[in-house]
Amino acid sequence: MDERRLREVALTPDEYRVIVEQLKRAPNEVELGMLGVLWSEHCSYKSSKALLRRLPSTGPAVLQGPGENAGAVSIGEGWAVVFKIESHNHPSAIEPYQGAATGVGGIIRDVIAMGARPIALLDSLRFGPLPESGRHFEGVVAGIGGYGNCMGIPTVGGEIYFEDCYANNPLVNAMCVGLVRTDQLMRARAEGVGNSILLVGADTGRDGIHGASFASVELDENSSERRPAVQVGNPFLEKCLLEACMDLSHTDAVVAIQDLGAAGLTSAVAECAGRVDGAGARIDVGRVPRRERGMTPYDVMLSESQERMLVVVQRGREREVESIFHAWDLTSAVIGEVTDDGQLTVFDSRDQVARLPVRLLTDGAPMRRLVGVAPEPPLDLVVDALPPLADAGATLLRLLASPNLSSRRGVFRRYDHMVGDATVVPPGGDAAMLRVKGTRLGLAMTADCNARYCHLDPHLGAQLAVAEAARNIIATGARPIAVTDCLNLANPDRPEVYWELEETVAGLSYACRAMELPIVSGNVSLYNDSNGESAIYPTPVVGMVGVIDDYAKRVGAGFRADGDFVLLIGSSHNDLGGSEYLKVEHGYVAGRPPSLDLAREQAVNRVVLAAAQSGYLHSAHDCAEGGMLVALAECSLLGSVGVRCPAIRPESPLRLDAAFFGESPSRYVVSVPSRAMPEMQSLARRHHVELSLLGLTGGDTLEFEGQFKLSLGELRQAWEAMLS
Amino acid sequence: MKFGVVVFPGTWSDRDCGWVVDQVLGAELTYLWHRDTDLKGCDCVILPGGFAYGDYLRTGAIARFAPVMEQIGEFADRGGLVWGICNGFQVLCEAGLLPGALIRNASLEFRCEWTNLLVERTDLPFTSQCAERDVIRVPIAHGEGSYFADPATLSRLEQRGQVVFRYCGSDGRVVPGANPNGSLHNIAGIVNARGNVLGMMPHPERCSEAELGGTDGLKLFRSVADNALKVLVS
Numbered sequence: 001m002d003e004r005r006l007r008e009v010a011l012t013p014d015e016y017r018v019i020v021e022q023l024k025r026a027p028n029e030v031e032l033g034m035l036g037v038l039w040s041e042h043c044s045y046k047s048s049k050a051l052l053r054r055l056p057s058t059g060p061a062v063l064q065g066p067g068e069n070a071g072a073v074s075i076g077e078g079w080a081v082v083f084k085i086e087s088h089n090h091p092s093a094i095e096p097y098q099g100a101a102t103g104v105g106g107i108i109r110d111v112i113a114m115g116a117r118p119i120a121l122l123d124s125l126r127f128g129p130l131p132e133s134g135r136h137f138e139g140v141v142a143g144i145g146g147y148g149n150c151m152g153i154p155t156v157g158g159e160i161y162f163e164d165c166y167a168n169n170p171l172v173n174a175m176c177v178g179l180v181r182t183d184q185l186m187r188a189r190a191e192g193v194g195n196s197i198l199l200v201g202a203d204t205g206r207d208g209i210h211g212a213s214f215a216s217v218e219l220d221e222n223s224s225e226r227r228p229a230v231q232v233g234n235p236f237l238e239k240c241l242l243e244a245c246m247d248l249s250h251t252d253a254v255v256a257i258q259d260l261g262a263a264g265l266t267s268a269v270a271e272c273a274g275r276v277d278g279a280g281a282r283i284d285v286g287r288v289p290r291r292e293r294g295m296t297p298y299d300v301m302l303s304e305s306q307e308r309m310l311v312v313v314q315r316g317r318e319r320e321v322e323s324i325f326h327a328w329d330l331t332s333a334v335i336g337e338v339t340d341d342g343q344l345t346v347f348d349s350r351d352q353v354a355r356l357p358v359r360l361l362t363d364g365a366p367m368r369r370l371v372g373v374a375p376e377p378p379l380d381l382v383v384d385a386l387p388p389l390a391d392a393g394a395t396l397l398r399l400l401a402s403p404n405l406s407s408r409r410g411v412f413r414r415y416d417h418m419v420g421d422a423t424v425v426p427p428g429g430d431a432a433m434l435r436v437k438g439t440r441l442g443l444a445m446t447a448d449c450n451a452r453y454c455h456l457d458p459h460l461g462a463q464l465a466v467a468e469a470a471r472n473i474i475a476t477g478a479r480p481i482a483v484t485d486c487l488n489l490a491n492p493d494r495p496e497v498y499w500e501l502e503e504t505v506a507g508l509s510y511a512c513r514a515m516e517l518p519i520v521s522g523n524v525s526l527y528n529d530s531n532g533e534s535a536i537y538p539t540p541v542v543g544m545v546g547v548i549d550d551y552a553k554r555v556g557a558g559f560r561a562d563g564d565f566v567l568l569i570g571s572s573h574n575d576l577g578g579s580e581y582l583k584v585e586h587g588y589v590a591g592r593p594p595s596l597d598l599a600r601e602q603a604v605n606r607v608v609l610a611a612a613q614s615g616y617l618h619s620a621h622d623c624a625e626g627g628m629l630v631a632l633a634e635c636s637l638l639g640s641v642g643v644r645c646p647a648i649r650p651e652s653p654l655r656l657d658a659a660f661f662g663e664s665p666s667r668y669v670v671s672v673p674s675r676a677m678p679e680m681q682s683l684a685r686r687h688h689v690e691l692s693l694l695g696l697t698g699g700d701t702l703e704f705e706g707q708f709k710l711s712l713g714e715l716r717q718a719w720e721a722m723l724s
Numbered sequence: 725m726k727f728g729v730v731v732f733p734g735t736w737s738d739r740d741c742g743w744v745v746d747q748v749l750g751a752e753l754t755y756l757w758h759r760d761t762d763l764k765g766c767d768c769v770i771l772p773g774g775f776a777y778g779d780y781l782r783t784g785a786i787a788r789f790a791p792v793m794e795q796i797g798e799f800a801d802r803g804g805l806v807w808g809i810c811n812g813f814q815v816l817c818e819a820g821l822l823p824g825a826l827i828r829n830a831s832l833e834f835r836c837e838w839t840n841l842l843v844e845r846t847d848l849p850f851t852s853q854c855a856e857r858d859v860i861r862v863p864i865a866h867g868e869g870s871y872f873a874d875p876a877t878l879s880r881l882e883q884r885g886q887v888v889f890r891y892c893g894s895d896g897r898v899v900p901g902a903n904p905n906g907s908l909h910n911i912a913g914i915v916n917a918r919g920n921v922l923g924m925m926p927h928p929e930r931c932s933e934a935e936l937g938g939t940d941g942l943k944l945f946r947s948v949a950d951n952a953l954k955v956l957v958s
Contacts, residue, residue: 145834149867150775152736236734236778243733328733416836416865418927419773421740424935435935437743551935 009036071520096139116178128167208304283336372499381591393708429557442551462507490535558639570667645695728766771812824873830906
């Protein structure tokens with residue numbers, strides 16, 4: 001076999017040998033293309049699957065774990081939350097607007113395929129520094145807004161970081177959360193021999209052919225030539241598709257719904273059949289509605305045209321289902337049927353053009369045995385060698401104005417975050433919260449990762465990402481229930497990158513087990529480097545969902561009233577390794593990330609949850625990048641209420657810079673009315689958690705007596721300048 | 725009192741308007757499909773927010789040709805209450821039921837945020853529950869909400885008192901800094917000369933319950949519910 005041809009379909013000579021062995025013949029061109037996309041890293045997870053099995057994915061409330069279009073967890077009162085996060089990094093690097101837009105479109109369809117109505121979107125984004133990465137940043141933000149706003153699904157959260165390592169490889173991870181009655185949860189299983197396979201939604205064009213393969217190699221100087229591998233989104237069509245799929249719940253004729261994403265029709269049919277033992281499918285590409293003339297069976301099978309779904313329908317009831325799509329002016333076509341021969345057979349009218357065992361497509365890719373080798377440890381940080389903090393107020397202003405800590409209002413106001421009449425905690429604080437209409441339930445949701453920590457120690461960094469996501473949920477008064485993860489790494493063929501992957505998965509697994517959080521869905525994106533260099537930091541984005549039984553008890557991040565006691569819950573240490581303070585004030589990334597004791601973390605979380613449940617908290621905010629002082633400033637700015645504190649004189653060995661800006665985890669800044677103080681103290685004592693009084697709310701300044709005093713106006717100006 | 729909420733393909737505030745009418749206000753609700761040729765006996769027709777038919781051409785440019793629009797035009801001519809919100813306002817302008825047009829925001833960006841509106845007319849069936857020169861807090865969410873009209877139209881609107889809502893500061897002062905999208909004269913909503921067709925860019929259906937951040941929007945829904953019966957539908 002011609003090696004160039006193999007490279008085009010992203011198969012190795014070894015993989016080709018396996019194919020010939022299994023088939024006992026050489027595959028034809030169409031088959032080769034189909035195997036190429038399904039055996040790509042993006043679809044087959046051949047470098048990561050063995051590791052991913054270590055992740056916890058079960059729990060009493062889990063209705064659907066990994067392996068379906070999205071995960072599903074019961075939240076009570078007959079409702080299930082359905083959610084998943086997915087990357088669209090490579091397309092966004094080349095064509096930022098469409099890459100991000102179709103990333104959003106794809107994750108929405110994953111949730112729709114479960115029978116759920118999407119209720120919220122979140123986006124976790126990484127770019128190189130501005131202004132150089134402005135094209136990526138502007139295009140991605142506009143693409144997310146362009147798609148999500150048109151769909152009428154609120155974009156309520158996420159995160160944005162700027163770091164040198166993402167200059168050539170921006171990361172765009174989109175998360176969608178949906179709701180479905182538990183008894184209407186769908187699964188994409190091609191059950192029932194003879195049942196019809198419908199293709200609905202957009203017509204099929206030549207866009208996105210080999211997108212999945214493209215996503216599975218490093219970017220290089222020729223990558224812009226792959227622009228045709230980036231799909232173009234049509235959110236209006238997807239909105240109609242969404243409503244039509246919701247209307248499918250009026251009929252019981254639907255057996256399964258499957259999204260067409262990476263690897264298009266090939267993947268959708270193979271996955272649907274692959275979930276049922278012995279099932280196969282026979283399809284006729286001649287019946288696929290097309291956007292352009294002259295498309296070959298190869299084009300049709302590999303097209304990644306957006307806004308398409310596969311629907312398996314009980315034989316004889318096709319009209320019933322098609323009429324629902326026609327009501328929304330959507331095309332639908334019966335393109336084939338479910339079989340029991342375990343083969344995916346493709347016809348072009350009368351001619352058979354491909355016939356492959358479903359198992360070979362879905363599980364046949366040889367798992368790659370890669371070797372991980374720990375790289376040189378990162379630059380050590382000698383905290384004692386750092387000069388003492390000169391002017392805490394000036395440092396605070398610089399931190400608030402820094403790219404990673406500045407207000408994200410300038411971005412989230414470009415997203416419709418209110419449509420749906422359910423957003424009861426808007427973006428800008430910790431997690432966002434949406435109410436479940438018709439109940440008192442609230443759903444908190446967040447996506448988090450401090451990749452700098454992961455760069456310095458991927459095992460600990462992954463744990464810290466889980467812990468921070470949980471704190472963001474808990475700060476709203478909700479309890480975390482489950483996780484979706486998006487692992488973004490560089491080229492795993494390099495031993496130090498594979499080591500990062502191993503450590504990342506181990507860290508995630510450890511933290512999720514300790515906190516009893518199942519990972520119910522997720523995605524891996526590898527090869528995020530270009531030209532064999534400029535590898536990204538390992539970036540395991542943790543998407544998390546939490547539940548509060550009565551959203552009237554939700555807690556916001558902003559101070560609410562004058563005269564409240566401001567408390568720091570949790571203990572502070574000299575945790576300056578990998579901190580924003582170190583980067584912004586001293587110009588480097590070094591040291592170890594803050595150490596994390598998950599037992600202490602859980603104890604602190606219990607105090608906050610109990611306090612929220614009892615209604616003691618007027619506000620709660622987690623301490624993250626920038627430490628206690630940045631958290632305190634955010635509480636003031638979000639609530640437009642000042643705070644006055646006595647001078648901080650930390651006890652040795654705690655340094656003043658660490659007390660203000662250290663990033664010790666397991667800490668919250670909360671405000672409580674004075675009458676709740678005794679209860680807060682006894683709660684903290686009961687859980688052996690440190691509680692310190694920082695000051696009193698009121699006025700329009702942030703002050704530490706004798707140390708510094710800044711007006712909220714000055715603080716806001718610094719905080720909002722960057723992205724306004 | 726029966727509200728009809730119009731659904732074009734691409735409309736998304738239909739469910740929010742329906743929620744407020746049905747669950748918060750407790751009034752009778754029906755949805756009107758874009759192909760409907762009968763308004764099912766509604767007393768007030770709401771054209772909600774969204775991207776009707778994708779709005780890839782010009783906002784509202786295709787929606788005005790929907791079969792249901794013909795009925796709505798006749799209904800308005802008879803004095804029936806027609807209320808366009810966001811995309812609905814854009815559709816009403818395209819359909820010629822209201823003067824002027826909505827063009828791209830001056831920032832060239834989509835904006836979703838809270839605004840303050842000065843209520844300049846309280847003698848309308850849509851605003852009778854508002855106090856004189858009331859300042860209400862209502863969120864916007866649009867990319868093309870900058871109100872534009874030629875000078876003659878604009879001065880006619882002003883002379884006849886057809887400007888119902890103006891973007892203002894929390895103190896009620898109409899200042900450039902309070903204008904989120906570059907609308908001429910800070911215009912956020914207008915009514916036709918007869919007073920039965922209202923168009924507004926802000927979303928009252930998003931602020932009709934305290935948990936969503938405010939209840940000022942409910943004043944408008946209540947006004948319609950209380951007054952619709954008093955309006956003569958000839």
